[in-house]
Amino acid sequence: MANRSILARTDRGHRRIVPLTDGTFTGPDITGRLLPGASADWQIVQPDGTALADIRYTLQTDHGALLYVQARGVRHGSAEVLARLGRGEDVSASEYTFRTATQIETATPELDWVNKGVFISVGGRQPAGVIYETYLVG
Numbered sequence: 001m002a003n004r005s006i007l008a009r010t011d012r013g014h015r016r017i018v019p020l021t022d023g024t025f026t027g028p029d030i031t032g033r034l035l036p037g038a039s040a041d042w043q044i045v046q047p048d049g050t051a052l053a054d055i056r057y058t059l060q061t062d063h064g065a066l067l068y069v070q071a072r073g074v075r076h077g078s079a080e081v082l083a084r085l086g087r088g089e090d091v092s093a094s095e096y097t098f099r100t101a102t103q104i105e106t107a108t109p110e111l112d113w114v115n116k117g118v119f120i121s122v123g124g125r126q127p128a129g130v131i132y133e134t135y136l137v138g
Helices: 079-086 109-116
Strands: 005-010 013-019 024-027 030-034 040-045 051-061 066-077 096-105 118-126 129-137
Touching (some): 066 118, 096 109
Antiparallel strands (some): 005 013, 013 040, 024 030, 040 051, 051 066, 066 096, 096 118
16 A cells, blocks of 8 residues: 545545555456556544545556456444554455445446446454455446
8 A cells, every 4th residue: 555645634534645656456267457647545544433435446467458446335333443553554345334335337348347347345454455346237
C-alpha cells in the first residue's frame, strides 16, 4: 500500500486517496496484475474509525485483457481493533468487517461474463497491503 494523501477533514471524517501500486489476482481461468497509476482507493474515515471505500482499479490479465473494477464498501470494527489496524499491526480479518459490492467491466469478448456479474468482495488488511476474495453471486 502506498502513501495516503489526506485531502480534507469533512463532517463525515477524513477524506483521503490511497494509490494502489502493486498487486496480482487469480481465479478460475484468469490471472493477472494490477496496473499502477490507474488504481486508487478514495476513502472517508469517519471519527469512529469506520472506513467508507470507493476503490477503483485497473487489472490486466496475463493475456493482455483490461478489466476496470469499482468496489464500494465499508470496513468497521471495535475501536481497539481499528486502532491496531491504524498502527499497521497484523490483525486477523475475523476481528473486523471489510466488505464491498464490486462491479467489473471489460471490452474483451471472451470475458463478457464479468460485465453481467454481481460480485461481493471480502477484504482483509495486512501490514503489506490488502487482500480481497471476490465472489460471483449467482
